[in-house]
Amino acid sequence: MDRELLKQIVDRYEAANFLVNRRLNAMIRELMPEELTIDQFATLRYLRMNEKSTSSELADIFCVGKSSITAIITRLFDKSLLVRIPDDKDRRVTYLALTEEGKRMCDMMEEKIHTLLSKFITQFDEQEALSFIHTFEKLAARLMQGEEYRDENHTEV
Amino acid sequence: MDRELLKQIVDRYEAANFLVNRRLNAMIRELMPEELTIDQFATLRYLRMNEKSTSSELADIFCVGKSSITAIITRLFDKSLLVRIPDDKDRRVTYLALTEEGKRMCDMMEEKIHTLLSKFITQFDEQEALSFIHTFEKLAARLMQGEEYRDENHTEV
């Protein structure tokens, strides 16, 4: 790929990404119930799909420090949306699980977001949408690989 | 597009988007100099490309309230990365412009981010990258249209 073209593609990616994320986030924020933030919902959603994960796992997936996760988890716990379940094999470990209310809340929001995104996605023809998603997933996979960036950074000490 | 397929595409989009943004943000955060946050950089970058915009314009583009912009602008001003230039036609208006140091800082970061993104983008063949970007830009354009979501929300009465 030629140098100039690459630069253009990178620029265009940055610009589109910025717009899409800012707009979508704003739209999703509006769908949220008063008591839930986007990051809190993202946490609920992850736990909905991954029963019994831990703070450390969340910190890894979300690319933030563990103290950040503790704060979010505490807020969700205070709202009775999840519980902490100590592992009895390794007593350092605490599993996280949604309460019934947490699941309900998560499903309700997931539904609303689905409706929102569907409006935009249905504007593309099937083949274009599938190609796009396919490339997006490849990009995601490649970002997951080049993981040298972690440690030293989002883990304390 | 059939209902089940649509649901799958939306799910896949959500998952890929989450991964890509979290990872990329983490990687970019690491490139940042000590004194600059990602949001501050995004502000610099916008002003670099759009000379003489205003707080209100930034609030619109970034989909946040004006007081949020005031806070970021003040921090960048304190670091001597930008200046406020009052309009002498309409004295309510204040234009924002980068200082030379602001421009240098912005260019330096832009360069670093370019290098990072290039690593990933060059892994795709030219045609795939171009199709992807094309669809991404269409999505961005459509999100810009359905703007009913603003007002009442990110503008203070």
Place this chain on the structure above:
DNA sequence: GTAGAATAGTTTAATAATAGAACTATATCA
């Protein structure tokens, strides 16, 4: 031409997410 409405931007107070360091408790390993 003036009163009332709209607009641009700031201030203030409160909340959330975050980093980083210090800490507790537990487990692993050599």
Place this chain on the structure above:
DNA sequence: TGATATAGTTCTATTATTAAACTATTCTAC
């Protein structure tokens, strides 16, 4: 067993954010 590593929390400070109240202007409709 003693040193080291790991899981998670607490604490402190910073940043981004909202919402509401506010100042200073400009616009507008009468």
